[in-house]
Amino acid sequence: MHIGKALALMSLSSGALSFKIRAYSGKDCSGSAHEVNVWDNTCRNTDVPPTNSFRVLAYGAHRQRAAFYDQSKCIGGQPWTDFWADGGSDTFKKDACINLDFDASAYGSRSA
Template sequence: MHLGRLFVLSSLDFGVYSHKGRAFTGTNCSGQAKEINVWVNTCRDTAVPKTRSIRVPEYGGHRQRATFWAEQISAHCGFMWQNSNSNWWADGGSNKFKKGLCINLSGTCNAFSSVSA
């Protein structure tokens, strides 16, 4: 019985992501849409559509920054914010990255990352 509870509790940790967004191919949350999960301190550049805008369905982890990159290669999805198209706090601490809002990115993005700050 105790092992079963331990397994259930430990398996809850594996679903932690830094932020989630609905990626749109057009501006103003138009065009084709796809939900993208970005795990804590990772870069997501596979199965990401050419994204022009996003809608935030829920916040991510505490002190995480959501960063959006033009490059689709992981080597270019580094943690140099000055090379990103857009970045905000993903934990609700941003005045723009808010749940339910549509956010137009400053260009077309092909990779999303999460940075612990």
Template sequence: MHLAKALTLFCLSSGALSFKIRAFREGDCKGEATEINIWDNTCKGSGVPKTLSFEVLSYGAHRQRAGFYSDGSCNALGREWVDYFADGGSNVFKKGGCINLGFGAYSMGSRSA
């Protein structure tokens, strides 16, 4: 029993959390959708469908930022991108609302602020 508690504490304290979204291929959260889970401090560049809008399903850890990039590698240099606080502290990145990106995102990431 102590081992399970220790592992749980380690996972939570090591940042093993994530934000989760429902990604839509069209604006205004319409059309085909895919649920995507982005672990804290990682980039998801493969298997991400072109995303024009999304709905937040769950938040990441404290001080995590959610980034959305027009390329497939979470690279902001010379690309279109936007990021938000993913820990519930953003006035835009809120559960249940629809967020329009204004461009097609092909990769998503989470990083510490």
């Protein structure tokens, strides 16, 4: 009985993390807005609005990078950019408005 409780507690405390943003359709955090979670070490390419700018709401785990892609898949080769998503970036800061140079339609999180 105690083992079951211990396992449940461990699974809750070591649960997946994600970075969370509020994505905007326009520059300078204007236009329609949509909140999006991107779980660590995943690609988010569904339910992603065309994003010209965003505001960071929460950081991911230690050593995670947040990437933004112009196609609806998380691969390099096309315009894309990334930031430290764990709070260690001088750009990817909570409540800061971050402009992209393209319309992002997929977001990724990867361990670096």
